[in-house]
Amino acid sequence: MKKELPEKFRSYKHVWVFVELERGKVHPVSWELMGEGRKLADKLGVDLAGVVLGPKSDETRQAIKETYHYGADVCYICEDPALADYRNEPYTRALTDLVNTHQPEIMLLGATTLGRDLAGSVATTLKTGLTADSTELDVDDEKSLAATRPTFGGTLLCTIHTLNFRPQMATVRPRVMAMPEPDRSRSGRMVWHSLKMDEADIVTKVLEYVADATTDDANLAYADIVVAGGMGLRVPENFRLVTRLADVLGGEYGCSRPVVQKGWLPADRQIGQTGNTIRPRLYIAAGISGAIQHRVGVEGADLIVAINTDPAAKIFEFAHMGVVADALTVLPALADAFERRLGRRAMAS
Amino acid sequence: MDAPETPTDGLNIVVCIKQVPDSAQIRVHPVTNTIMRQGVPTIINPYDLFALEEAMRLRDQYGGQVTVLCMGPPMAEDALRRALGLGADKAVLITDRRFAGSDTLATSFALATALTRLGADHPVDIVFTGKQTIDGDTAQVGPGIASRLELNQLTYVSAIDTLDQGKGEIVVRRRAEGGVQVLKSKLPCLITMLEGSNEIRRGSVADMLRAARAELTVWSAEEAGVEDVMMCGLRGSPTVVKRVFAPSARDEQAEMVTVEGKQPAQIGDAIIDLIFAAQPKLEADLSAALN
Ligand SMILES: Cc1cc2nc3c(=O)[nH]c(=O)nc-3n(C[C@H](O)[C@H](O)[C@H](O)COP(=O)(O)OP(=O)(O)OC[C@H]3O[C@@H](n4cnc5c(N)ncnc54)[C@H](O)[C@@H]3O)c2cc1C
Ligand SMILES: Cc1cc2nc3c(=O)[nH]c(=O)nc-3n(C[C@H](O)[C@H](O)[C@H](O)COP(=O)(O)OP(=O)(O)OC[C@H]3O[C@@H](n4cnc5c(N)ncnc54)[C@H](O)[C@@H]3O)c2cc1C
Known part of the structure; x- marks a missing residue:
């Protein structure tokens, strides 16, 4: 050759x-x-x-x-x-x-x-x-x-x-x-x-440029802290637990691909090979099994914390810390604990 | 084989479609960690359906015809027949052993050559491609075809705002990094269509029946118009795959937080203690940012 x-x-x-x-x-x-x-x-x-x-x-x-x-x-x-x-x-x-x-x-x-x-x-x-x-x-x-x-x-x-x-x-x-x-x-x-x-x-002309609204814009790729949920959260309403923890930490929220496919969250929230690659200082994954396509999008994180009811979930093979427990209990507990730890002002935000 | 007849008026549109393995059904061998392709059903690259639908909408509005073009093995005929069933008018398969092993440069060469032949009698007005494929996933073939044929290149298009056939002008919305560009350009052009920009129609019963009986145009490299086969397939591909390997496992195990006999609040605190022990700077930075 x-x-x-x-x-x-x-x-x-x-x-x-x-x-x-x-x-x-x-x-x-x-x-x-x-x-x-x-x-x-x-x-x-x-x-x-x-x-x-x-x-x-x-x-x-x-x-x-x-x-x-x-x-x-x-x-x-x-x-x-x-x-x-x-x-x-x-x-x-x-x-x-x-x-x-x-x-x-x-x-x-x-x-x-x-x-x-x-x-x-x-x-x-x-x-x-x-x-x-x-x-x-x-x-x-x-x-x-x-x-x-x-x-x-x-x-x-x-x-x-x-x-x-x-x-x-x-x-x-x-x-x-x-x-x-x-x-x-x-x-x-x-x-x-x-x-x-x-x-x-030059044939092609730019008639207009419409900047994306910056309000609810996902900026996952450059977020320092990302909290994500997967199918383990079971119903779309439970994603409120994910967004609340992200809010408390001043971070972004995201999800696995099936969550987008179900239409629970928009496509720009997807993390993984066919979504966003993230590189945060802290990544908290709740109810996500840790498929390879998800893994390749998060491996650059400094610290990966996984919450999953299944001790054999693949995510524990590359997470730095794991909690084998129900995400529906741990997510709010974690948000409360962060609020206590980081002081009252965080609660207001 | 002759080129399919081209319309005398209306738009002459060609949509490039690729046949790919259905990723939802791909399984990885648990022991060897290799992809098990045997028995995996093939589909039209899902991104290409947005291109096909947009092409058919233009045809329905302005008249003309939509030809689907695919480079692939003989079995890629299935993908073309499916596209006919969805409402495409003509189908062309370019298939030749000498196309095997094509990288994106060789693929855009073969497709551009066939497009030139297709436009010999009546020039092609618009070439559509998908944004990218789900297997190679490079998004390079569209720009490659546009460069070779000197077509105005419009990538990541989410909507076609207007098309003025008389002036040959087209206005599209193109997704850029932080916003959307509204671009005015001219035909002939190449458009790569963004996902979610439309919804593929269900084919009519008449189209389904026609698709089953239709005679496809099948071209070898020479028939497609290739003069120099050295530009095709492996020999025409500047990229060389030197090594394929499995990602290595992480050495350390995850540190597990014990939950037995703990209240949720205690579990929360235990996790935070571990996080801040591992990332001491994070606590100070978070407090500073939030207060
Ligand atoms: C070509 C291709 C590209 C892909 N790209 C991506 C991509 O970019 N991103 C991506 O994420 N996926 C991608 N996928 C899909 C990927 O293979 C997985 O299917 C997907 O990541 C699984 O999502 P999940 O972990 O949310 O769901 P599941 O695999 O269903 O896992 C749910 C997990 O939740 C746990 N669980 C259940 N109940 C609870 C509870 N109460 N508390 C805590 N845990 C609980 C379960 O133990 C399980 O581990 C891709 C697949 C293909 C083929
Ligand atoms: C895992 C993998 C990695 C690869 N990496 C590279 C790489 O880094 N560089 C490189 O040059 N090649 C690479 N290749 C080869 C490349 O996939 C092939 O050249 C392929 O024929 C076209 O590229 P693509 O699938 O990335 O298409 P894309 O460029 O992503 O496709 C864009 C659009 O072009 C059209 N199109 C693409 N292929 C065809 C076709 N055969 N027939 C009709 N229309 C088509 C479709 O409309 C499609 O939506 C890779 C292949 C694989 C399987």
């Missing part, structure tokens, strides 16, 4: 991370990738670069600065009004032109709606390999990117390589990698690029 890397790709060098800047804000997955990219670059002995595309603005400048703080040595920058809102055409053009000009060996993007839209186009235009939703990145003895991802249903993992093409591309979902500590003293080189495209050449 293995051939020599074609001559034209031998000059491809350095690790790139696409910095996802949308409406003035950098998606945190970009910094998580920067942390991983730094490790790969150090292993290969090459530079880590961030690619920042956006309009000329203070926010774009801020994104560039932070790209260095999170580990980049170089920033490739394209500033153009046509890059103000994400659209596939100008973004694909800018990124493929940059790759063809500066020739990175590895390129990482977040597996967000933006990152997946862009990565699929760029990889096809460049005719190279793209591994989706990687959960682990490494370089092997032959300096080839080894991207590991769950295979069917998450029951097995597979490691995918792009041996004979460059760049080697991979996407990673938010919260799968740890957020690195920024070093605010770092800075680096800037390389400018111009978008060889006019607004008049």
Whole structure:
């Protein structure tokens, strides 16, 4: 299977991370990738670069600065009004032109709606390999990117390589990698690029942007504390016990997939392989059996506490703490106990 | 085999559908920890049904025809027949041993080639795909087809607001990370449809009967228009799967809270003691955040 890397790709060098800047804000997955990219670059002995595309603005400048703080040595920058809102055409053009000009060996993007839209186009235009939703990145003895991802249903993992093409591309979902500590003293080189495209050449126009209402919006992926319930809660009304404990702790609530399938909670509350990946400091799972598809979404939690009536439940195989008891009793008891412990003010909130 | 006839007016729409194993019935072998695919029924990738329904709605409103296109083994004919039973007009299966082992780049090559052949007489106006599949789950094939055919790419579409056939203009709602983009674009375009955007209709009895008898168009690589088979299947796939393995078990056991003879309040306190013992910083941070 293995051939020599074609001559034209031998000059491809350095690790790139696409910095996802949308409406003035950098998606945190970009910094998580920067942390991983730094490790790969150090292993290969090459530079880590961030690619920042956006309009000329203070926010774009801020994104560039932070790209260095999170580990980049170089920033490739394209500033153009046509890059103000994400659209596939100008973004694909800018990124493929940059790759063809500066020739990175590895390129990482977040597996967000933006990152997946862009990565699929760029990889096809460049005719190279793209591994989706990687959960682990490494370089092997032959300096080839080894991207590991769950295979069917998450029951097995597979490691995918792009041996004979460059760049080697991979996407990673938010919260799968740890957020690195920024070093605010770092800075680096800037390389400018111009978008060889006019607004008049771009077919697709953004007529409007409707921001999601921020009130009842689930932000599970970035919550410090998550309380979730599964089918063990039996009826939808019992989810009040889950939301109350989450409220007491100032955290988010979620659930397993069958709870969503039953229509008890909306899809954005689902945790697991086909829902949110979470990485909280504390995860409390009540009445959840701990199927592999649920497990892969919660394994990044610092502390997992499971409440389940069945001592043989799979969840106890990866939880850090377990309680074999009825969740309908333990959840309210736990909420009361936290209120007592954390002081009266918490009760009011 | 000839290409199916294309309409002379109305929209020429193609929906790409993939046949996948029914995940709800997938079982893992308890000893070897491998997936047991034998005897697992196959279904149309559930995400593709939203694309199919949206395509049929446009056809019902503007006229034209909906062709379903699938790359897969001969048995993928089942998926195509099901789509006909739901109301699709024509079905094309591209099947060839040389397609085996395709990654997303090779898959988008094969599908884009067949789409070019399908549009030879009457250009394709809209290509629909699902958001992603439930097996490969990469969401890369839609963008791949759009790039190859230079179609305007509209992913994660939750609704088609307007379509002006005369001007060839389309307005859609696209799910972005923190909100929804309302995008105006032009035909021909490729749309990947978001789940929950509509509900697949029940096929009529007439459609069911037609589906059972219908003659499908079945193309080999050459018949689909592939000139260079090196771009298909395993040979046309830049990604290489090097290793497949089971996730490792965690070494330590969960620390169990004893509940025997305790009141609920005592159990609550016992759990909190353990949590704060394991995460000493959490108590201070929580108190600070909440007070
Ligand atoms: C392709 C694929 C993708 C999937 N993706 C996901 C995903 O993203 N997320 C996900 O969660 N699942 C996912 N699943 C489903 C997964 O396999 C499980 O079916 C699901 O996680 C089970 O949900 P559950 O634990 O709530 O329910 P069950 O498995 O029914 O478990 C209920 C648990 O509650 C316990 N219990 C009962 N009564 C009580 C009580 N009074 N107090 C405490 N405990 C009690 C029981 O002992 C049991 O362990 C996926 C499956 C497939 C095939
Ligand atoms: C566990 C697993 C992991 C994989 N990982 C990767 C990877 O990281 N990178 C990679 O390049 N390949 C990967 N592959 C290979 C990939 O699944 C195949 O290339 C597959 O043919 C298409 O990709 P997909 O299933 O991810 O489709 P997606 O890109 O998720 O599908 C999007 C849409 O494209 C259409 N579509 C997809 N396939 C077909 C088809 N055969 N016929 C008609 N329409 C279709 C459907 O409308 C579908 O909804 C993986 C395969 C498996 C089983």
